[in-house]
Amino acid sequence: MSQHSYKIEQLKYDLKKSILLIPAIALMIGFFIIPIFMTVYYSFTNLALTGSNAKNFQFIGLLNYKTMFTDPRMWASVFHTLIFLVGSLIGQSLIGFFVAYFMQKKDQTFRSIVGPCILAGWVMPEIVVALCCFAFFDTSGTMNAILQTMNIPGVKWLYAHPMLTVILANIWHGTAFSMLNYQSALGNVSSSITEAARVDGATRVQTLFRVTIPCIKDTIATNTMLNTLSTLGVFGLIWAMTGGGPGNATTTLPIYMYFQGLKNFQLGQGTAIGMVLLLVGAIFSVIYTKTLGNED
Amino acid sequence: MKERSIKNTQYIILAIIALMFVLPLIWLILASLDTNASQALNMPTNWTLGNFKDVLSSNRNLRGFGVGMVISLIQATVVVLITGLAAYPLSRYKLSYKNVFMYSILFMTALPMIAVIVPVYKMFLTIHILDSITGVILYLSATSLPYGIWLMKNFMDGVPIELEEAAKIEGANIMQTLKMVIAPLMFPGICVTFIFTFSGSWGNFFVPYILLSSQNKLPASVLLYQYFGQHGTISYGPLAAFSIIYAVPSILLYILSQRYMSKGFNLAGASKG
Numbered sequence: 001m002s003q004h005s006y007k008i009e010q011l012k013y014d015l016k017k018s019i020l021l022i023p024a025i026a027l028m029i030g031f032f033i034i035p036i037f038m039t040v041y042y043s044f045t046n047l048a049l050t051g052s053n054a055k056n057f058q059f060i061g062l063l064n065y066k067t068m069f070t071d072p073r074m075w076a077s078v079f080h081t082l083i084f085l086v087g088s089l090i091g092q093s094l095i096g097f098f099v100a101y102f103m104q105k106k107d108q109t110f111r112s113i114v115g116p117c118i119l120a121g122w123v124m125p126e127i128v129v130a131l132c133c134f135a136f137f138d139t140s141g142t143m144n145a146i147l148q149t150m151n152i153p154g155v156k157w158l159y160a161h162p163m164l165t166v167i168l169a170n171i172w173h174g175t176a177f178s179m180l181n182y183q184s185a186l187g188n189v190s191s192s193i194t195e196a197a198r199v200d201g202a203t204r205v206q207t208l209f210r211v212t213i214p215c216i217k218d219t220i221a222t223n224t225m226l227n228t229l230s231t232l233g234v235f236g237l238i239w240a241m242t243g244g245g246p247g248n249a250t251t252t253l254p255i256y257m258y259f260q261g262l263k264n265f266q267l268g269q270g271t272a273i274g275m276v277l278l279l280v281g282a283i284f285s286v287i288y289t290k291t292l293g294n295e296d
Numbered sequence: 297m298k299e300r301s302i303k304n305t306q307y308i309i310l311a312i313i314a315l316m317f318v319l320p321l322i323w324l325i326l327a328s329l330d331t332n333a334s335q336a337l338n339m340p341t342n343w344t345l346g347n348f349k350d351v352l353s354s355n356r357n358l359r360g361f362g363v364g365m366v367i368s369l370i371q372a373t374v375v376v377l378i379t380g381l382a383a384y385p386l387s388r389y390k391l392s393y394k395n396v397f398m399y400s401i402l403f404m405t406a407l408p409m410i411a412v413i414v415p416v417y418k419m420f421l422t423i424h425i426l427d428s429i430t431g432v433i434l435y436l437s438a439t440s441l442p443y444g445i446w447l448m449k450n451f452m453d454g455v456p457i458e459l460e461e462a463a464k465i466e467g468a469n470i471m472q473t474l475k476m477v478i479a480p481l482m483f484p485g486i487c488v489t490f491i492f493t494f495s496g497s498w499g500n501f502f503v504p505y506i507l508l509s510s511q512n513k514l515p516a517s518v519l520l521y522q523y524f525g526q527h528g529t530i531s532y533g534p535l536a537a538f539s540i541i542y543a544v545p546s547i548l549l550y551i552l553s554q555r556y557m558s559k560g561f562n563l564a565g566a567s568k569g
Contacts, residue, residue, distance in 0.1 A: 010392050017389040020470070024382035024441055031416070031438030032404065038415035047418070099313060102306045110307065117314035120321045123550045125499035127520045128539045132320035134524065135327075135532065138335040142323055145336045172317065226406065233408030236501035240521050254410045261414035262506065270414040277411035285406040289399055 039278060042271040049265035057268070064272035074273070076248055077256040081232070083163055084170070084252050088231045089224065091171035096178025096223075100186055101208070115179075122176030130240035133169035134158070158242060162249045166238050173237065174230070178223055185219035186212070218291065225288035232281055253277050328536035335532060347537035356511075357519065357538065364498060364515035364542075367433055372494040374437045375444045376486055382441075383448035384474060388457070398449070404442040413506055420507060427509045436503055440493050447492070451485025452478065484556040491553040495546050516542045 043064055047057035068074050099118060103111050121129060136142045137157035144154030157165045189212055197207045213220070235254040238244065244251035244259065251259070253273060261270015319337060327333035328347050330340035351357050386394060416435060417426070425431035455478050463473045479486065501517045508514055514522075520538060524530050 013389075014391050014393065017385050017391060020381040020384050021386070023378045024445060027378065027434070027438045028404075028441050031435050032441075035412040035416045035419060038419065039412050042415055042418070049418070049421075095313065099310060102310055106307070106310070110310075114310055114314040117318040119550075120318055123547050124321075124543050125501075125517060125546055127499075127501050127517050128324075128543050131520065131524055131535065131539055132324055135323060135335040136320045141335040142319055142337040172320065175317070229406045229408060233410045235410050236505070236517075236521070240501075240524070254408075257411075257414060258506070262417060267414055267418055274411040274414050277408055281406070281408045281411060282403075285403050288406050289402045292402065 036278065039271050039274050042268055043275045045268050047267040047271075049262070049267055051265075060268070064268050067269065068272050068276075073248060073251070073256065077251050077253050077273075078276075080163065080248075080250060081252040084167060084234070084238075084250075085228060085231050087164070087167035088170045088174065089227055091167065092174045092178045092227055093220075093224065095171065096175045097182045099175075100179050100182035101212075103183075104186060118179055119176045121172040122174065124173070126173070126236045127240055129169060129173045130237050133165070133172060134241050137165045137168070159246055162242050162246060166241055166250050169237055169241060170231065170234060174227065178227065181219055181223045182216070185216040189215045221291045222288065225284055225291065228284050229281060229288070232277060232284075324536050324539060327532050328540050330533055333531075333533035333536060347533040348541070350534050351538045351541060357516075359512060360514060360516040360519040361541070363429065363513060364517065367429060367436070367504070367515055368494045368497040371433050371436050371440070371497045372490045374433070375440050375493045376448075376490050378437070379441060379444035379448040379489060380474065380479070380486070382445050383452045384470065384478075386445070386449045387452040388460075398446070401442045401445050405446060409439050410502060413502065417506060426507060427513065429508070429513055432504055432507050435507065436497050436500065440496060444489050444493060447489045448482075448485065451482045451488070454485070455481045487556045488553055491549045491556070495549050495553075498545055 044059055044061060045057045046053050046060045046063070048054050099114065103114060106114075121132075124132070138144075139154065139156050139158075141157075143157060147154055155161065193215070194207050194211055197211045198204075202210065233254065234252070235258070238250050238252060238255060239258075242250045244255040248256075253276065257270050257273040257277065260266050260273060323337040326337065326340060329343055329345070330338070331342040331344045331346060333340070333347075385391060386397070391397070420426040420428075420431050420435075425434075459477055459481070460473050463477045468476065499517065501521060504515050505518050505521065508518070516538075520535075520542060523535055523538065
C-alpha cells in the first residue's frame with residue numbers, strides 16, 4: 001500500500017511542480033515532436049503536395065522505402081553524404097587537433113593571431129561562408145591565382161572537383177569548433193604526466209599517442225559525434241555553392257530530400273528520405289548522449 | 297639545433313594554415329572596398345565605400361536586415377523567457393522524471409532538424425502559417441528550446457539556493473523570486489542563451505528559405521543566397537559589402553559571448569557577501 005501511495009504522492013508532486021515547464025513542453029511537442037511523428041507517418045503514405053494525392057492520400061506500407069532503396073539516385077546521395085561526412089570529419093578533426101596541439105607552447109602574440117584566423121570561418125553565417133568559398137574556388141578565384149604563382153595550372157574546382165570543394169568549404173567553416181574542443185581538452189592534460197613520460201625516455205611522438213591522446217579520448221568521441229551530427233544536417237552551404245550539382249555530384253541526403261519532397265512534390269518520398277536522416281542522426285545522438293552521460 | 301628547426305617548422309606550418317583560413321576573409325574585406333571587385337584576391341585600385349552605400353540604399357536589403365533582426369530578436373526573447381521558466385523546476389525540484397527529461401533534451405539538441413522539414417512544410421500548409429514570419433519564429437524557437445533549456449538549467453544550478461530562501465521568507469512568490477533574485481544573478485547565463493539563440497537564428501538559412509516565399513518577408517540570409525546562388529553575373533563588390541554587414545552581428549555577438557562565458561560560472565561568491 002505504502003509503495004502505491006508513494007508513487008501517487010510523487011506523481012502529484014511532479015505535476016504540481018512542473019507548471020513552469022508547460023510552455024516549453026507545449027512548444028516542443030507542437031513544432032518538434034509532432035513533426036518527428038509526422039515524418040514517420042507520412043513516410044508510409046503516398047502523400048503529394050499537389051494533385052489528387054494531396055487530399056486523399058493513402059497508407060501504402062513500405063512502398064516509399066522500396067522505391068527509395070531501388071532508386072539509384074538515392075544510393076548516389078547516400079554515397080555522397082558518406083564522402084562529405086568522412087572528408088569533413090577527417091579535415092576538421094585533424095587540422096583542429098593539429099593547430100590546438102602545436103599552438104600549446106607557442107609565443108602568445110603568435111597564438112593570438114593564428115586563433116582568430118581559424119575562428120573567422122566558424123563565426124561567419126553559413127551563406128557568407130558559401131559565398132567566400134564560391135569566389136575562392138572560382139575558376140578565376142584566389143585558389144587558382146595562388147596555384148598560378150607556383151606554376152601549377154588552374155583547376156575548375158566547382159566543376160571538376162565539386163565534392164572536394166564543398167568539403168573544403170565545410171572544413172573552413174567547421175575546423176574552429178574542433179580546435180576549441182581540443183584546446184580545452186589539452187589544457188586539462190596535466191603537463192606533469194607528459195613530462196614524466198618524456199623523462200622516462202618516451203619520444204615526443206610516443207608521448208602524443210600513448211599519453212596525450214588516451215587522456216583526451218572522451219573529447220575525441222564527443223567532438224566526432226557532434227561534427228557528424230552537424231555535417232549530416234548541412235544544407236545551405238552545399239545548396240548555395242553548387243545546388244547539389246553539377247549533375248548530382250554534390251547531392252547529399254538533405255538536398256535529395258528537399259528535391260524529392262518539396263521540388264518534385266512527393267512528400268511521402270521526401271519524408272522517407274528524412275526518416276533515414278533522422279534514424280542515422282538518432283543513433284549518433286544516442287551515442288553522444290551516452291558518452292556525455294558517462295563523463296558526469 | 298635540431299630542436300630549434302622543429303620548432304621553426306611548426307611555426308611555419310601553423311602560419312600557412314592560418315593564412316589559408318584567413319584568405320577568403322581578406323578577399324571579402326578587400327572586395328567590399330573595391331570599385332571593380334572580382335573573384336580573386338586583389339588590392340583594390342580604386343578604394344571606395346560605394347559598395348556599402350549601394351547595399352544600404354536599397355529598400356529591399358534594408359528590409360531583409362530588418363526582417364532578420366525581428367525574427368532573431370523575438371525568437372531569442374521567447375527562448376530566454378520560456379527556458380528561464382522551464383529551468384526553474386528542473387534546477388530546484390526533485391522531479392522523478394528529471395534525468396529522463398534532461399537526457400531527452402540532450403538527445404534532441406543533437407538531432408539534424410532538417411530531417412523533419414518536409415512534414416513541417418506540410419503542417420504549416422495545413423494550418424495556414426506557411427509564408428508567415430510568425431510561423432518561422434515559432435518553429436525556430438521550438439527547435440532551439442532543447443539547447444536553451446540545457447544551458448539555462450546549468451546556469452541556474454550555479455545560483456546558490458540560500459538567496460532564494462531569504463526571498464521566500466520575505467514573502468516572494470516563485471515568479472518574483474525568478475525575476476528579482478535569480479535573473480539578476482544569472483545575467484551572464486541569460487546573455488549567453490540569448491546570444492546563442494540569436495546567432496543561430498541570424499545565420500539560419502534553410503528554415504526561412506523553405507518556409508517563406510514572399511519577397512518582402514525574406515531575411516538577409518535568403519536575400520544573400522538569391523544574389524549569388526542563382527549563379528548569373530555576380531557583382532562581387534556589393535555582394536561582399538552585403539556579406540560583411542550581414543556577418544557583423546554574428547562576429548560581435550561571438551566576441552560578447554566570450555566575455556560572458558568566462559564570467560558565467562563564477563556565481564558562488566554571491567552568497568558570501
